[in-house]
Amino acid sequence: MHVALKRLGSNEAHATQAPSVRGVEATYPLEIVQIDHAIIDLMVVSALTRQVIGRPWITLAIDVFSRCVVGYYMSFDPPDQTSVALTLEHSCLPKEKWLRSINLDGKVKYPIFGKMARIAWDNAKTFKTASILAQCERYGIEVRPRPVRRPHYGAYIERYIGTMMGAVHLLPGTTFSNSKRRGDYPSEKKAMLSLAELEQWLALEIAGVYHNSPHRGIGEKTPAQVWAEYWINGQGALRFPPMIGDPRDFTLGFLPVADRRIGRAGIQLHSMHYWDPALTPFINDGIEHRIHFSQRDLTKVYLYAAGDYIDVPLLDRSRAPFSLWELRDIRSHMREQGRKAASESELFDALELQRGLLLEAAKTSKHARRKAARLPPTLPKNVLTEVDYTLPAHPIPTSHGVVE
Known part of the structure; x- marks a missing residue:
């Protein structure tokens, strides 16, 4: 082992020479969920112009026991605390509403949801913020970071990311995993999927293909089969996983x-x-x-x-959605010009002007197209809807499952 450390470095030495003993084991679904970020090996195009934007980021969560992907969040924004919040929201809540939002309602089944008992992730800043740790504690979710410089402790999520990227490498516009494998393949010229189309493909790949493919690590059963078998009780009735009673409170508590x-x-x-x-x-x-x-x-x-x-x-309720990175960007730009906004109105005027210039530059600049793709839509995609208390409350029908 000492020689391997000298020759290969810590990570590869432990992967090849350390004892092959499982470090993370789970005895039931949602006991341990591993979460990590990755940049997708695919060039994505604008839905309007079909010009190349770049590669999106994804935050993924996998259940160690069943190997099911319990949730994910994808965008052009680099991983931040909001990415983690929306990944946990997608992981823990039922996915019927989300499937409708991406036009896959009735085309694929994704019955994976529920509050996990423990989260395992690395030591990235996005996972260590006080509000995320406090909200996990409020909901009884144990947080267990990986040991520093020991990537094999995240083996399940790392392995799935590799599996997912292998499927992505078959899509037009892939960048493959490195320049050597890419060779002279023209990734940007071949790119044809928009972010919305990639999101549809990914949902079908995960819920339709991966969840229904035999997995060697779970006795050649499929992840969907292992998940479903656990939630059937002795009388043959379907049990529900631990449910989030107040989705709004759950999601907002994870935000910065x-x-x-x-x-x-x-x-x-x-x-x-x-x-x-x-x-x-x-x-x-x-x-x-x-x-x-x-x-x-x-x-x-x-x-x-x-x-x-x-x-x-906002005091001025007429303003369209804008992001924190836009706000910081326009302030930095104004400082470079030796200016400072005297009022919020002046700041928003500068922001709108900058947006116009950005959208114009997006016609010829890939960097500008990437920034434009990060702009919030006029109607935010992840709207947290209010509860209509004028409507009667209906309990979950017992035919759908048993709440324990």
């Missing part, structure tokens, strides 16, 4: 958080002003309140108070 006092002008965050009449009882109460926000859309923040979240919009 800042502590702010509430004044007569409302909440000030990222030098933007947020106001709603619901803030009136909190004005000048001398308390630092927890304010959650999405890095993808800063037109609204969420005040945590009395065990619930209050939506607080």
Whole structure:
């Protein structure tokens, strides 16, 4: 082992010379879920112009016991805390609504959901934020980071990422895993899938192909088979996995958080002003309140108070969605020009002008197209809908399964 460490380095030496003993074992579904980020080996094009944008990022979660992919989140944004929040949302909640949103309702079954008992991930900054760790603790989810410089402790997620990339390498526009394998293959010229089309392909690949393919690590059974068999009780009835009772509370609690006092002008965050009449009882109460926000859309923040979240919009409610990276980008650009916005209105005017220039540059620049692809849509994709309390509540039909 000592010689291998000297010749091969730590990672390869442990992979080839260390004892072949399983470090992570699970005895039931959702006992251990491994999560990691990866950049996809595929050039993606604009849905409108069909010009190349670049490679998207994906955050994946896999169940160690069944090898099912319990959830994922894909975008052009580099991994951040919001990526982790939306991956956990996708992993833990039923996926029927999401399948409808990507036009796959009725075309594929994806019955994988439920609150995990333990999360295993690496030591990246995106996984170590205080609000993520605190929300896991609130929901009884144990967090167990991998030992530093021991990638084999994440073997299941790493292996699946390799499997997924192997399938991606068959798509037009693949970059393969390295330049040597790519050779002279013209990835950008061959690219033809938009992000929405890739999302559809990935859902079909995971839920349709991978989940229904025999897996050597689980006795040549399929991941879907192992998952389904566990949730059938002794009487042959389907049991539900541990369910999230309040999806809104669950997801918002994982978003980035800042502590702010509430004044007569409302909440000030990222030098933007947020106001709603619901803030009136909190004005000048001398308390630092927890304010959650999405890095993808800063037109609204969420005040945590009395065990619930209050939506607080921008003071100027007419503004279209904008992201944190856009805000930082325009401020940096103005500083370079020796300018500083005197008001929010001036800042938004500069932001709109920058967007126009960016969309114009996107016609000829791949870098600009990538930035344009990160712009929030006019209507945010991940809208957290409110509950309509005027409608009667209906319990889950017993024919659908047993809640334990």
